Amino acid sequence: MKSGLVTIKDIARELNISASTVSRALKNHPDISEETKRAVNELAQKLNYQPNAVALSLKQRRSHTIGVIIPEIVHYFFSSVISGIEDVAYDAGFNVIICQSNERYEREVANARTLLASRVDGVLVSVSKHTEDFQHLHNLQDNNIPLVFYDRIVPGLEADQVIIDDLDASYRATRHLIETGRKRIVHFAGPQKLLIGRQRKDGYVKALEEAGLEVDPSLIIEADSFEKARLAVMRLLNEKKKFDGVFATNDLTAIGAMQTIQKRGFKIPDEIAVVGFSDGRFSGITDPTLTSVDQHGYEMGTVATEMLLRRITSENSDYPYETRVLNADLIVRGSSVFL
Structure with a gap:
């Protein structure tokens, strides 16, 4: 038998029957005898026959x-x-x-x-x-x-x-920080070209406004990766910007913020609290473990x-x-x- 993928014609040739009989036997057609069906299926399995997906789709x-x-x-x-x-x-x-x-x-x-x-x-x-x-x-x-x-x-x-309702989820995450006593909360935002980026920022702003807290534009920073968060935190601290909370658009951003905050000598959550978004596998193994929004x-x-x-x-x-x-x-x- 020739090398390459096995076809219905190859099986038919081996058993000396027609290709149409092989096709119907593989489909368990009632007109085909049980003996023929068994012979066809045994040979198909032996030769590792696979149906032609392209032909079937057509x-x-x-x-x-x-x-x-x-x-x-x-x-x-x-x-x-x-x-x-x-x-x-x-x-x-x-x-x-x-x-x-x-x-x-x-x-x-x-x-x-x-x-x-x-x-x-x-x-x-x-x-x-x-x-x-x-x-x-x-x-x-x-x-x-x-x-x-x-x-x-x-x-x-x-x-x-x-x-998910990104606006409401972000609102609840920010409100949680406010309820723990945080008043100067940084938001590391996602790209504002994306609807989810805008909605997560809007939820953050809504929570601040509802609580009567200032919405400081300098605390809203587009940073959606570990490295961007690390650099943003260093810049904020170098500029002596006061903040006591961070709400990040995803967990890796939150973890980048956490590690940099800790390296600069601040305690979490004593001095700065952090909340992430997506509740990934790392959120339960950081030190301390990361508060996050579970997107399911x-x-x-x-x-x-x-x-x-x-x-x-x-x-x-x-x-x-x-x-x-x-x-x-x-x-x-x-x-x-x-x-």
């Missing part, structure tokens, strides 16, 4: 594959989302192609093209923090590929989406995938787009209160 007009565009897999939140996506997809008989934009617009465009060429049935998207032109996503929709956005959405682009990434992944599969498999997919808002919980630990 015939069925469905690839049973969904694509995922994710900003960064290294973040615990996004890896949790992937776990939820894969569990639901595989249980439903769908494969998953995961593409990482690495927070770059150009990579995201390339990801979309790859998924289109792969004939995926639908795509789950969380846009990069540098994406401002969304033509590549419109192009997917123009090719009848449904989209579901998770976490980071595109205002004005009609699609299903799964989010796994649940977001499962809900987003269920919405996408419903859109793919529904006989009538022309129903109104839906926005699902999940609850977010503030997990209080030692970085903001004495436990």
Whole structure:
């Protein structure tokens, strides 16, 4: 037998039967005898026969594959989302192609093209923090590929989406700091191009205003990484800026702030309290442990995938787009209160 992938014709040739008989035997067709079915399936297993996925997708007009565009897999939140996506997809008989934009617009465009060429049935998207032109996503929709956005959405682009109430979660996180007696709270903000970045800042501002505290623009700093937070804290301390609390847009930023604050001789939470966002795996092992907002990434992944599969498999997919808002919980630990 020739080398390479085994085909139905190869099995038919070995058993001296027709390719159509092999095809029907593999599908357990009632017209094929049990003896033939057994012979076909035993040889198929022996030869490690695999159906031609491309041919099946062309015939069925469905690839049973969904694509995922994710900003960064290294973040615990996004890896949790992937776990939820894969569990639901595989249980439903769908494969998953995961593409990482690495927070770059150009990579995201390339990801979309790859998924289109792969004939995926639908795509789950969380846009990069540098994406401002969304033509590549419109192009997917123009090719009848449904989209579901998770976490980071595109205002004005009609699609299903799964989010948390970032404004309310940030408001509650900042209010928690205020309730512990903090009056000068720094906000390390995410990119204001992203809706979640703006909403998390707005929640912070709302909590300060509601408490009658000054909103000092010099304490709102765009810093969404460990290194940016480290440099920002050093600058604030070098400039003798007084602050007694930090609310960071994600956990790695919060941890960068915590380590620098401690290296400069300040105690947490005695002198400066810190709250993060996403409740990743590191939040429970920092010293002190990090107070953080739990975004429930796994649940977001499962809900987003269920919405996408419903859109793919529904006989009538022309129903109104839906926005699902999940609850977010503030997990209080030692970085903001004495436990």
